[in-house]
Amino acid sequence: MSSGLTEEQKRRIEENRQKALARRAERLAAQRGGQVVIAGPQVKEQSPGSRGDLKEEYNHVRFITQRQQNPNSPAEQKSYLQKDYDHYTANQQMAGSHGEQQKNCSEDSEQASGIKRFPTTIPNSLSYSHKHYVNAGGQEHGQQALINLGTFHATLSDSEMLMNTSRPTEREGGGGASQASGRMQKLTNSAGAGSNFEAASYKKANSVTKGECVKYGEDRFQVKIGYNAELIALFKKIPSKSYVEAANQLSSVVVAPLEGENAGGLTSALVKGRCMLISRLRFEVDIGYSSEVIGVFKQMDSRNYDMNTRKWSFLLEDYPKLSEYLRFPVEVEPLPEAVIQTFAAQIQRSTSQTDIPDADLSVVDSKIVTSLMPFQREGVNFAILRNGRLLLADDMGLGKTIQAICIAAYYRKEWPLLVVAPSSVRFTWAEAFHRWLPSLSPGSTNVIVSGKDNLTASLINIVSFDLLSKMDKQLKSTFQVVIIDESHFLKNIKTARCQAAMPLLKAARRVILLSGTPAMSRPAELYTQIAAVQPAFFPHYHSFGLRYCDAKKMPWGWDYSGSSNLTELKILLEEAIMIRRLKSDVLSQLPAKQRKMVVVAPEGISAKSKAVLAAEAKRMAKGYGSKQQEKEALLLFYNRTAEAKIHSVVEYILELLERGNDKFLVFGHHKIVLDAIVAELKKKHVEHIRIDGSTPSAERQSLCHKFQFSEKQVVAVLSLTAANMGLTLSAADLVVFAELFWNPGVLIQAEDRAHRIGQTSSVNVHYLVARGTADDYLWPMIQEKIKVLGEAGLSETNFSKTAESTNYCPKPDPKQKTIYDLFQRTFSENRDDADEVLLLEAADACSEFDSGSALQGTEGNTCSVISTLKLSRATVCQEVCSAC
Numbered sequence: 065m066s067s068g069l070t071e072e073q074k075r076r077i078e079e080n081r082q083k084a085l086a087r088r089a090e091r092l093a094a095q096r097g098g099q100v101v102i103a104g105p106q107v108k109e110q111s112p113g114s115r116g117d118l119k120e121e122y123n124h125v126r127f128i129t130q131r132q133q134n135p136n137s138p139a140e141q142k143s144y145l146q147k148d149y150d151h152y153t154a155n156q157q158m159a160g161s162h163g164e165q166q167k168n169c170s171e172d173s174e175q176a177s178g179i180k181r182f183p184t185t186i187p188n189s190l191s192y193s194h195k196h197y198v199n200a201g202g203q204e205h206g207q208q209a210l211i212n213l214g215t216f217h218a219t220l221s222d223s224e225m226l227m228n229t230s231r232p233t234e235r236e237g238g239g240g241a242s243q244a245s246g247r248m249q250k251l252t253n254s255a256g257a258g259s260n261f262e263a264a265s266y267k268k269a270n271s272v273t274k275g276e277c278v279k280y281g282e283d284r285f286q287v288k289i290g291y292n293a294e295l296i297a298l299f300k301k302i303p304s305k306s307y308v309e310a311a312n313q314l315s316s317v318v319v320a321p322l323e324g325e326n327a328g329g330l331t332s333a334l335v336k337g338r339c340m341l342i343s344r345l346r347f348e349v350d351i352g353y354s355s356e357v358i359g360v361f362k363q364m365d366s367r368n369y370d371m372n373t374r375k376w377s378f379l380l381e382d383y384p385k386l387s388e389y390l391r392f393p394v395e396v397e398p399l400p401e402a403v404i405q406t407f408a409a410q411i412q413r414s415t416s417q418t419d420i421p422d423a424d425l426s427v428v429d430s431k432i433v434t435s436l437m438p439f440q441r442e443g444v445n446f447a448i449l450r451n452g453r454l455l456l457a458d459d460m461g462l463g464k465t466i467q468a469i470c471i472a473a474y475y476r477k478e479w480p481l482l483v484v485a486p487s488s489v490r491f492t493w494a495e496a497f498h499r500w501l502p503s504l505s506p507g508s509t510n511v512i513v514s515g516k517d518n519l520t521a522s523l524i525n526i527v528s529f530d531l532l533s534k535m536d537k538q539l540k541s542t543f544q545v546v547i548i549d550e551s552h553f554l555k556n557i558k559t560a561r562c563q564a565a566m567p568l569l570k571a572a573r574r575v576i577l578l579s580g581t582p583a584m585s586r587p588a589e590l591y592t593q594i595a596a597v598q599p600a601f602f603p604h605y606h607s608f609g610l611r612y613c614d615a616k617k618m619p620w621g622w623d624y625s626g627s628s629n630l631t632e633l634k635i636l637l638e639e640a641i642m643i644r645r646l647k648s649d650v651l652s653q654l655p656a657k658q659r660k661m662v663v664v665a666p667e668g669i670s671a672k673s674k675a676v677l678a679a680e681a682k683r684m685a686k687g688y689g690s691k692q693q694e695k696e697a698l699l700l701f702y703n704r705t706a707e708a709k710i711h712s713v714v715e716y717i718l719e720l721l722e723r724g725n726d727k728f729l730v731f732g733h734h735k736i737v738l739d740a741i742v743a744e745l746k747k748k749h750v751e752h753i754r755i756d757g758s759t760p761s762a763e764r765q766s767l768c769h770k771f772q773f774s775e776k777q778v779v780a781v782l783s784l785t786a787a788n789m790g791l792t793l794s795a796a797d798l799v800v801f802a803e804l805f806w807n808p809g810v811l812i813q814a815e816d817r818a819h820r821i822g823q824t825s826s827v828n829v830h831y832l833v834a835r836g837t838a839d840d841y842l843w844p845m846i847q848e849k850i851k852v853l854g855e856a857g858l859s860e861t862n863f864s865k866t867a868e869s870t871n872y873c874p875k876p877d878p879k880q881k882t883i884y885d886l887f888q889r890t891f892s893e894n895r896d897d898a899d900e901v902l903l904l905e906a907a908d909a910c911s912e913f914d915s916g917s918a919l920q921g922t923e924g925n926t927c928s929v930i931s932t933l934k935l936s937r938a939t940v941c942q943e944v945c946s947a948c
């Protein structure tokens with residue numbers, strides 16, 4: 065409403081108002097007479113200069129400060145205001161830190177000390193059971209006297225005021241503020257409350273007269289209110305525009321302004337706040353100061369005041385009562401519907417589930433059930449308690465796969481199952497299903513390799529994110545059970561993969577999202593995953609954004625990149641959506657190393673490479689005349705494997721980076737592999753170190769130091785043969801083998817660059833294995849060798865039990881058997897002649913370039929493989945082997 069006042073009128077009104085305030089402060093100070101003493105913490109006197117530091121939420125403090133800045137304010141008045149301010153400061157502390165804390169500690173001492181305590185109940189007179197209408201014309205209307213306050217700008221004539229003098233009784237007041245009124249409460253303007261909180265609150269406890277403004281004719285309004293002498297006195301002294309504001313400064317009066325107006329036309333009249341969940345049982349109200357609000361708070365049995373945060377909190381069971389009491393013009397943002405739904409049991413005081421019950425997993429293969437570690441079993445229980453819809457956000461390497469398979473198997477009757485995963489791990493998923501669920505028949509997994517494949521061909525269908533978005537026609541068929549591996553790949557709602565997946569997820573009965581890093585930088589990234597698990601929680605992104613992303617309107621639209629109410633979001637997630645354990649939480653249940661075989665995507669291997677490898681295998685299957693020829697053939701096969709794997713290896717490393725993995729080590733043997741990885745890292749501006757045979761020893765330590773202590777260094781690219789010993793790289797807890805090696809000792813030593821003193825975590829080891837390559841023979845051989853070493857107590861770690869790899873054996877066809885035997889013979893039977901010799905040959909051939917190599921100083925053998933290939937040793941060695 066526009067005032068239409070001249071500047072002079074405004075100034076006079078303001079002056080009058082200041083005077084009224086000053087008078088009131090004086091009167092209240094006299095009433096106190098220095099006798100009301102509040103026990104509690106010593107209140108620090110605030111200097112005027114310090115006011116600017118006060119928190120914004122205390123609107124009344126701002127208000128007072130404005131006045132003090134008013135050059136028209138009399139000096140005398142200033143001193144009152146200063147007094148009021150000091151009182152406010154003292155009482156603010158009392159109302160909160162002291163007032164509430166003393167519920168526990170000072171109420172007893174009060175009696176003993178004779179110190180007066182702050183009243184703890186809201187007056188009954190806040191109700192509307194008796195209305196007294198008084199008008200400026202002085203007509204009394206029966207029981208209802210109308211105070212017609214004239215036009216908004218007029219001055220009230222003192223003598224004309226007639227009042228109904230009947231006072232509301234305790235009984236008439238009913239049992240509480242808005243309970244009786246059933247309508248919105250008007251709580252005081254913070255300015256008034258702040259100006260003399262202590263005395264005001266004290267009086268308020270005994271009697272509060274509640275009223276409201278209503279329109280009366282064209283340009284007038286009335287105040288409907290019960291009798292209140294203080295109010296009448298005030299009305300007589302001030303200009304009408306200031307009535308409501310001034311009235312609300314009286315602690316014994318509550319007047320709701322005209323609809324659409326704030327009291328006295330001031331925006332500060334509203335007391336604004338918001339409710340936030342702070343634990344599974346409690347919520348907090350963050351609100352501007354108001355004595356009445358505190359009065360309401362004190363009616364709640366479960367109230368608690370936090371001295372540090374200066375905030376009030378309550379049990380959720382008080383939420384309905386409190387939200388009923390705190391109504392306009394107390395504007396309190398309620399708890400989101402998602403929170404109310406999730407914590408309905410606590411709100412309704414029914415007992416809430418604290419322990420997750422053990423699910424009956426008798427329908428699931430016993431192999432997987434008995435293999436679950438205790439925390440994994442808890443994860444499965446959590447999922448089943450939530451009807452198979454969850455985000456499993458365990459740290460990397462904690463076995464999300466086994467848990468997801470177990471959860472999905474619990475709902476086996478609802479299969480076919482869809483698994484959506486990064487393309488590099490699709491085959492690893494297929495292997496894992498067969499490993500953990502031996503009851504599955506061999507043909508029950510269907511790995512989709514092209515957009516033309518049938519998405520529902522088998523009981524278990526595994527597809528990459530990218531292919532899923534290309535199979536839109538088939539997406540019409542729904543799956544009841546869906547697993548999404550690395551679900552943060554869906555964080556951007558605009559991507560094709562997300563748009564393809566979301567309808568599927570919303571339609572499915574069970575949704576199992578897996579991610580070690582569900583959000584990497586901001587809550588906005590969680591929205592799609594929350595919507596996938598609980599579509600009803602936040603049907604609109606905007607409401608989620610407002611609550612948790614500190615959404616801000618910008619000239620170009622809404623900015624959701626911030627964060628807000630994170631404690632509440634965390635509790636909500638943990639209660640209804642997500643289970644997340646960090647490695648450190650479950651370290652005692654974990655083995656020191658967790659090895660995993662990753663079957664890389666075969667599409668990464670070109671048709672040409674496949675043909676070359678097939679030709680090599682065919683030749684090998686025929687056998688050779690001498691051992692030397694056998695060795696040479698094997699090494700050639702190994703070289704070809706390296707070439708073939710490059711693309712898939714690089715893809716896997718990029719996926720690890722996309723997941724936001726911390727530092728990790730990548731070991732490879734061939735120079736072309738390391739070169740390709742490094743080239744890609746450079747392209748993507750990923751900081752890394754590289755240590756291979758050409759790295760001078762003087763530089764190795766400084767590179768290691770850089771990797772260990774610089775946050776920026778993400779990847780260490782290492783030569784299997786030149787960097788498997790003597791280096792400490794424990795800043796990483798993930799080791800990736802881009803290539804296999806026939807000597808498990810070398811692999812274990814390489815793993816131990818991360819798994820060594822200084823390592824506080826369990827180390828994850830990923831072996832990248834490509835089908836149709838030398839890996840088909842190397843991998844089972846490595847497993848076998850490590851098993852033997854472990855059984856003989858010669859290896860600290862083995863692949864059994866928790867670190868066991870997938871069963872990955874060459875198919876029992878005669879050709880493969882021959883090649884496998886060839887590998888076994890060459891690399892196992894005669895270790896001195898094979899493993900070390902082959903390894904050292906390469907190093908020896910180029911030791912002149914490799915002064916710091918771990919292999920330096922080893923008795924050299926000639927690089928017989930190379931020489932028999934009739935190529936220049938140095939050239940081939942440099943081209944092939946990264947040790948050089």
Ligand SMILES: Nc1ncnc2c1ncn2[C@@H]1O[C@H](COP(=O)(O)OP(=O)(O)OP(=O)(O)O)[C@@H](O)[C@H]1O
Pocket residue numbers: 435436437440458459460461462463464465466579580658659660661865866867868869
């Ligand atoms: N209970 C278990 N018994 C045996 N092996 C296990 C168990 N839990 C996990 N593992 C093994 O630990 C390794 C890591 O598990 P998995 O790949 O499921 O972890 P993850 O949490 O999915 O990690 P990432 O986030 O890297 O994908 C795998 O080799 C897996 O087989």
